[in-house]
Amino acid sequence: MGIVVQKYGGSSLADADAIKRVARRIVDVKKAGHDVVVAVSAMGDTTDDLEDLANGVSPLPPAREMDMLLTAGERISMALVAMAISDLGYTARSFTGSQAGVITDSVHGKAKIIDVTPGRITQAIGEGHIVIVAGFQGVSADTKEITTLGRGGTDTTAVALAAALEADVCEIYTDVDGVFTADPRIVPSARKLSKVSYEEMLELAACGAKILHLRCVEYGRRYGIPIHVRSSFSQLEGTWVVNDPQLSPGPAGPSEGDTMEQPIIAGVAHDRSEAKITVVGVPDKVGEAARIFEALADAQINLDMIVQNISAAATSLTDISFTLPRSDGQVAMTALARIQAEVGYDKLLYDDQIGKVSLIGAGMRSHPGITSKFFAALASAGVNIGMISTSEIRISVVVDESAVDDAVRATHTAFDLDADEVEAVVYGGTGR
Amino acid sequence: MGIVVQKYGGSSLADADAIKRVARRIVDVKKAGHDVVVAVSAMGDTTDDLEDLANGVSPLPPAREMDMLLTAGERISMALVAMAISDLGYTARSFTGSQAGVITDSVHGKAKIIDVTPGRITQAIGEGHIVIVAGFQGVSADTKEITTLGRGGTDTTAVALAAALEADVCEIYTDVDGVFTADPRIVPSARKLSKVSYEEMLELAACGAKILHLRCVEYGRRYGIPIHVRSSFSQLEGTWVVNDPQLSPGPAGPSEGDTMEQPIIAGVAHDRSEAKITVVGVPDKVGEAARIFEALADAQINLDMIVQNISAAATSLTDISFTLPRSDGQVAMTALARIQAEVGYDKLLYDDQIGKVSLIGAGMRSHPGITSKFFAALASAGVNIGMISTSEIRISVVVDESAVDDAVRATHTAFDLDADEVEAVVYGGTGR
Numbered sequence: 001m002g003i004v005v006q007k008y009g010g011s012s013l014a015d016a017d018a019i020k021r022v023a024r025r026i027v028d029v030k031k032a033g034h035d036v037v038v039a040v041s042a043m044g045d046t047t048d049d050l051e052d053l054a055n056g057v058s059p060l061p062p063a064r065e066m067d068m069l070l071t072a073g074e075r076i077s078m079a080l081v082a083m084a085i086s087d088l089g090y091t092a093r094s095f096t097g098s099q100a101g102v103i104t105d106s107v108h109g110k111a112k113i114i115d116v117t118p119g120r121i122t123q124a125i126g127e128g129h130i131v132i133v134a135g136f137q138g139v140s141a142d143t144k145e146i147t148t149l150g151r152g153g154t155d156t157t158a159v160a161l162a163a164a165l166e167a168d169v170c171e172i173y174t175d176v177d178g179v180f181t182a183d184p185r186i187v188p189s190a191r192k193l194s195k196v197s198y199e200e201m202l203e204l205a206a207c208g209a210k211i212l213h214l215r216c217v218e219y220g221r222r223y224g225i226p227i228h229v230r231s232s233f234s235q236l237e238g239t240w241v242v243n244d245p246q247l248s249p250g251p252a253g254p255s256e257g258d259t260m261e262q263p264i265i266a267g268v269a270h271d272r273s274e275a276k277i278t279v280v281g282v283p284d285k286v287g288e289a290a291r292i293f294e295a296l297a298d299a300q301i302n303l304d305m306i307v308q309n310i311s312a313a314a315t316s317l318t319d320i321s322f323t324l325p326r327s328d329g330q331v332a333m334t335a336l337a338r339i340q341a342e343v344g345y346d347k348l349l350y351d352d353q354i355g356k357v358s359l360i361g362a363g364m365r366s367h368p369g370i371t372s373k374f375f376a377a378l379a380s381a382g383v384n385i386g387m388i389s390t391s392e393i394r395i396s397v398v399v400d401e402s403a404v405d406d407a408v409r410a411t412h413t414a415f416d417l418d419a420d421e422v423e424a425v426v427y428g429g430t431g432r
Numbered sequence: 433m434g435i436v437v438q439k440y441g442g443s444s445l446a447d448a449d450a451i452k453r454v455a456r457r458i459v460d461v462k463k464a465g466h467d468v469v470v471a472v473s474a475m476g477d478t479t480d481d482l483e484d485l486a487n488g489v490s491p492l493p494p495a496r497e498m499d500m501l502l503t504a505g506e507r508i509s510m511a512l513v514a515m516a517i518s519d520l521g522y523t524a525r526s527f528t529g530s531q532a533g534v535i536t537d538s539v540h541g542k543a544k545i546i547d548v549t550p551g552r553i554t555q556a557i558g559e560g561h562i563v564i565v566a567g568f569q570g571v572s573a574d575t576k577e578i579t580t581l582g583r584g585g586t587d588t589t590a591v592a593l594a595a596a597l598e599a600d601v602c603e604i605y606t607d608v609d610g611v612f613t614a615d616p617r618i619v620p621s622a623r624k625l626s627k628v629s630y631e632e633m634l635e636l637a638a639c640g641a642k643i644l645h646l647r648c649v650e651y652g653r654r655y656g657i658p659i660h661v662r663s664s665f666s667q668l669e670g671t672w673v674v675n676d677p678q679l680s681p682g683p684a685g686p687s688e689g690d691t692m693e694q695p696i697i698a699g700v701a702h703d704r705s706e707a708k709i710t711v712v713g714v715p716d717k718v719g720e721a722a723r724i725f726e727a728l729a730d731a732q733i734n735l736d737m738i739v740q741n742i743s744a745a746a747t748s749l750t751d752i753s754f755t756l757p758r759s760d761g762q763v764a765m766t767a768l769a770r771i772q773a774e775v776g777y778d779k780l781l782y783d784d785q786i787g788k789v790s791l792i793g794a795g796m797r798s799h800p801g802i803t804s805k806f807f808a809a810l811a812s813a814g815v816n817i818g819m820i821s822t823s824e825i826r827i828s829v830v831v832d833e834s835a836v837d838d839a840v841r842a843t844h845t846a847f848d849l850d851a852d853e854v855e856a857v858v859y860g861g862t863g864r
Contacts, residue, residue, distance in 0.1 A: 015488075016485070016488030016489050019489050020489060023489075050508065053448070053508070053512060054511075054512065054515055056447075056448030057448050057451050057452060057455075057512050057515050057516040057519065058515040058516060058518060058519040059519070060519075061515040061518065061519075062514070062515065062518050062523075064525070065511045065512075065514040065515050065518070065524075065526055066511070066515075068507060068510070068511040068514070068526050069507070069508060069511035069512065069515075071507070072504040072505075072507040072508045072511075073504075075500060075501070075503070075504040075507065076482065076485070076501060076504045078500070079486075079497045079498070079500040079501035079504075080485060080486065080489050080497075080501065082494070082497040082500070083486055083489050083490040083493040083494065083497050083498075083501075084489040084490060086490060086493065086494050086497070087489065087490040087491070087492075087493075091494075092497075093496070094497055094500050099576075144531075
């Protein structure tokens with residue numbers, strides 16, 4: 001049989017009992033004849049606890065040392081999982097990201113995986129061991145420093161291992177039953193998707209669905225790894241993230257054949273983590289906008305939606321608005337204030353009382369009228385639209401933060417996504 | 433100026449405030465113009481907490497995974513110390529044992545350092561950084577597995593780094609003011625030694641003084657590294673462990689010149705961690721004793737004192753008694769029971785209600801009468817002697833466990849070791 005890669009998040013590893021339960025799951029797969037490689041996050045709140053320790057000794061800890069500190073979390077959980085497996089009569093070997101050959105760039109705190117050289121893993125598999133790998137971490141190619149991949153990074157570790165090991169499947173165990181058509185905490189009638197395409201999942205992740213790390217999905221798509229998102233608290237089938245059989249003939253996992261059932265809309269995502277900055281009164285001439293976005297890029301800020309109003313003819317001035325992570329708000333405002341004299345804009349406006357609601361579905365490519373139906377639903381719910389952005393399979397709007405729940409619910413209903421009965425169960429917090 | 437190596441134990445790193453205090457000490461040495469390399473233990477009770485976690489998932493965790501788990505403790509403390517130093521405006525780089533080039537054999541849980549290849553440390557020093565190294569851990573030469581050195585191992589890490597870096601001094605920071613003539617908790621009038629020879633310190637450590645790890649002292653003696661044992665809670669001079677200038681003309685640290693003050697007795701040590709096994713009725717013929725000790729060696733048991741009684745002429749049977757760590761008692765009894773038929777001994781006796789009291793001093797080589805004075809002191813205190821063992825600079829006796837305190841106090845007084853006033857301060861627990 002082939003290799004199965006599994007990932008368990010912090011909420012699945014909260015305490016000794018949870019770890020023993022995870023160990024039994026892992027051993028069951030081994031008993032069924034598969035080789036098993038497991039990526040683990042830190043236990044429960046360990047990462048937060050370590051961050052608190054760091055804040056206790058330094059208000060601005062160096063990123064290198066922060067990575068050294070946080071990687072202790074997975075080291076603890078992987079050793080405990082290996083011990084629990086050993087207690088069941090099977091042998092396990094735990095490996096740090098560095099030992100497992102997870103090679104990254106050298107950006108501490110949000111490193112990207114650039115290669116996986118799993119020599120020690122394949123050797124341990126060959127010797128009959130179950131392999132446990134510390135998620136979320138790696139070692140930089142050039143400086144040989146320990147790095148971390150950022151929150152959610154263990155998802156990416158798992159799928160990168162699956163790709164390097166040519167695994168049959170990458171199972172992402174979490175505290176919900178799969179990917180839902182909307183956040184069940186806002187829409188109790190949200191339905192679990194049995195299947196979603198990589199493209200849709202990418203848009204869902206980028207638009208605020210926290211169930212899968214964006215880079216994990218990118219990695220899965222690039223290497224064609226079927227990703228099975230499911231609950232570590234039940235034996236239910238979860239959601240398969242696979243190639244869309246309508247679009248590409250590549251490996252599609254277990255969902256081939258149900259092409260006819262492909263829905264138009266995969267789901268409604270929302271995001272309350274962004275803020276909006278408006279640069280008011282920018283001289284409407286060549287190069288001014290470029291200077292603004294250059295300053296933001298220099299400050300390492302990722303922008304999301306960007307809107308430029310048409311210049312008012314009388315003044316030749318324009319307004320430029322964009323959204324960005326709230327956590328980058330202060331840095332962006334400072335960077336923009338520095339170039340005010342140079343660019344000659346009038347003033348800056350900052351608004352972090354916003355939310356983004358996104359409608360996502362590969363089917364909308366071939367179905368006209370989706371946009372108008374979406375906007376009509378928002379209007380009938382009394383939701384005012386601030387900014388609009390679209391891709392081939394997504395429509396996003398910025399609304400008042402207080403209107404997000406109403407907007408999500410109205411949209412979910414308008415597109416007939418509501419289930420007949422409530423099926424979503426949310427078990428706990430979200431790991432990394 | 434030269435390189436100063438420091439070691440801070442867990443009680444010196446108990447919380448954020450303690451870590452900040454340690455960081456200021458380290459920076460002070462850097463400010464004085466020295467390069468500084470620091471070996472740290474895990475914070476406070478971290479090691480115990482991690483062991484509890486392990487026991488929660490498995491009654492008998494594999495040693496490899498136990499090492500993987502426990503090494504997270506120093507990883508956390510070293511990163512926090514580096515952060516606290518950074519907060520003071522200096523740069524620090526933390527390194528794991530593996531990164532620091534601490535190469536060991538592959539005996540998990542009690543590995544021995546076989547080499548130190550400190551390339552990354554010297555590079556970081558060259559770049560002006562303060563270097564923080566995780567104590568207690570290394571990487572095995574052949575299997576590349578993470579290993580730990582056993583309790584107290586961070587002392588050894590520190591002195592091994594000092595040797596490899598040709599440091600001027602290895603400072604061991606702990607929670608007492610230095611090495612005392614006896615345990616101040618038993619003898620409040622014990623005096624701090626300003627100087628003690630490697631040989632005496634080896635005997636003290638081997639006989640139960642927990643202030644320094646035995647292998648640390650061995651390492652220091654072999655490479656002639658002056659070891660300064662002192663408190664991290666005060667600025668007092670502690671105890672220098674150096675070459676005995678009476679015996680060898682090697683580097684002697686700051687204590688050269690006070691040869692005349694060399695006391696006859698360095699101190700009185702005690703140990704309550706041993707048990708005694710007596711093999712009763714062993715046939716007194718060639719090879720029987722060898723068979724017994726072979727069985728114990730096969731079981732990886734280190735014996736301490738061994739006594740064989742004169743054979744009773746009538747029976748040609750003899751009794752063999754020995755002491756060993758209580759933690760090995762069960763294994764030893766099992767190993768001996770297995771060879772009863774083969775050896776033909778009568779029965780086994782096990783006694784863990786014993787204690788060992790040792791009188792140590794390089795000066796006793798040239799002073800006859802020490803033994804009789806020691807035994808007279810014990811007799812006047814009403815202490816019965818069970819077993820006796822001697823070296824050139826040590827006399828040890830086994831007594832009832834309940835008589836240990838009386839024996840230590842009587843001996844301390846008999847050899848004029850009592851100070852005029854109490855000077856010992858014990859600040860907390862003992863780290864590793």
